[in-house]
Amino acid sequence: MLAITDIEKTFFAGTVNERRALAGLSLRLEEGDFVTIIGSNGAGKSTLLNAISGRYTVDSGSIEIDGRRVNRLKEFQRAKYIGRVFQDPMAGTAPTLTIEENLALALRRGTARGLGPSRSRAQRERFREELRTLELGLEDRLGAKVGLLSGGQRQALSLLMSGFTHPSILLLDEHTAALDPQRAALVTDLTERIVSQGGLTTLMVTHNMEQALRLGNRLVMMHEGRIVFEAGEEQKKGLTVPALLAEFAKIKGAQLDDRALLA
Numbered sequence: 593m594l595a596i597t598d599i600e601k602t603f604f605a606g607t608v609n610e611r612r613a614l615a616g617l618s619l620r621l622e623e624g625d626f627v628t629i630i631g632s633n634g635a636g637k638s639t640l641l642n643a644i645s646g647r648y649t650v651d652s653g654s655i656e657i658d659g660r661r662v663n664r665l666k667e668f669q670r671a672k673y674i675g676r677v678f679q680d681p682m683a684g685t686a687p688t689l690t691i692e693e694n695l696a697l698a699l700r701r702g703t704a705r706g707l708g709p710s711r712s713r714a715q716r717e718r719f720r721e722e723l724r725t726l727e728l729g730l731e732d733r734l735g736a737k738v739g740l741l742s743g744g745q746r747q748a749l750s751l752l753m754s755g756f757t758h759p760s761i762l763l764l765d766e767h768t769a770a771l772d773p774q775r776a777a778l779v780t781d782l783t784e785r786i787v788s789q790g791g792l793t794t795l796m797v798t799h800n801m802e803q804a805l806r807l808g809n810r811l812v813m814m815h816e817g818r819i820v821f822e823a824g825e826e827q828k829k830g831l832t833v834p835a836l837l838a839e840f841a842k843i844k845g846a847q848l849d850d851r852a853l854l855a
């Protein structure tokens with residue numbers, strides 16, 4: 593469960609560069625909710641994810657994860673509740689470690705216990721099985737350094753690792769945006785599978801409206817640090833890209849030809 597109440601974040605307050613990135617935003621996700629977030633450039637989407645993860649502290653308001661207020665916790669202290677896959681494929685995995693070592697680290701983080709040698713063979717078999725489902729041929733490359741993998745392969749691995757740790761909240765920050773269309777489609781499919789298999793409570797930022805409509809059970813649109821449109825489970829099923837554009841056009845000052853939102 594994630595409960596965000598009336599959060600504010602202003603960068604460079606009181607200077608000519610002042611930017612009010614979050615302007616009294618509230619959002620609540622129940623266990624298993626998968627919410628997609630769309631919005632124009634500078635709407636505050638990344639700031640919202642950074643506020644949840646603890647990269648930025650908010651100026652006011654509260655953030656609760658599973659009923660616990662986390663405002664004062666540092667990013668590394670929140671990490672045990674939060675999984676995150678970034679736009680940059682280089683960000684989510686340890687490049688100098690092998691695929692097996694990365695997966696083992698994720699698994700250990702999730703279960704909080706070490707593995708004896710007798711379990712390591714079973715563990716390796718489990719990794720092979722899991723990797724096979726990605727259909728990227730990684731099951732035969734357990735000893736390969738992750739730094740040698742392609743962007744799509746690394747994003748797929750990051751998602752798999754998120755499934756292992758079973759975070760209270762999974763944050764996906766335009767995690768398919770840097771991939772070519774074919775790999776983006778593969779990672780989108782994988783996202784759907786891992787989130788639904790794990791019943792993960794998930795927030796996904798995307799500029800791709802088709803993806804925002806296809807994935808998740810709820811959708812929110814942000815503009816100028818606020819949520820300006822929200823579609824629940826039933827409403828989302830009936831939504832189309834033109835309908836979303838029409839909603840966006842209703843917002844004061846918004847341009848229908850906003851390239852970022854149309855992408």
Ligand SMILES: Nc1ncnc2c1ncn2[C@@H]1O[C@H](COP(=O)(O)OP(=O)(O)OP(=O)(O)O)[C@@H](O)[C@H]1O
Pocket residue numbers: 603604611612613631632633634635636637638639640852
């Ligand atoms: N570290 C920072 N320092 C100063 N200003 C920032 C910082 N991070 C974000 N901002 C500002 O806060 C506002 C919201 O930015 P944010 O990156 O959250 O938007 P976004 O919705 O993720 O945009 P995009 O779709 O372009 O990634 C913008 O005006 C941005 O310039």
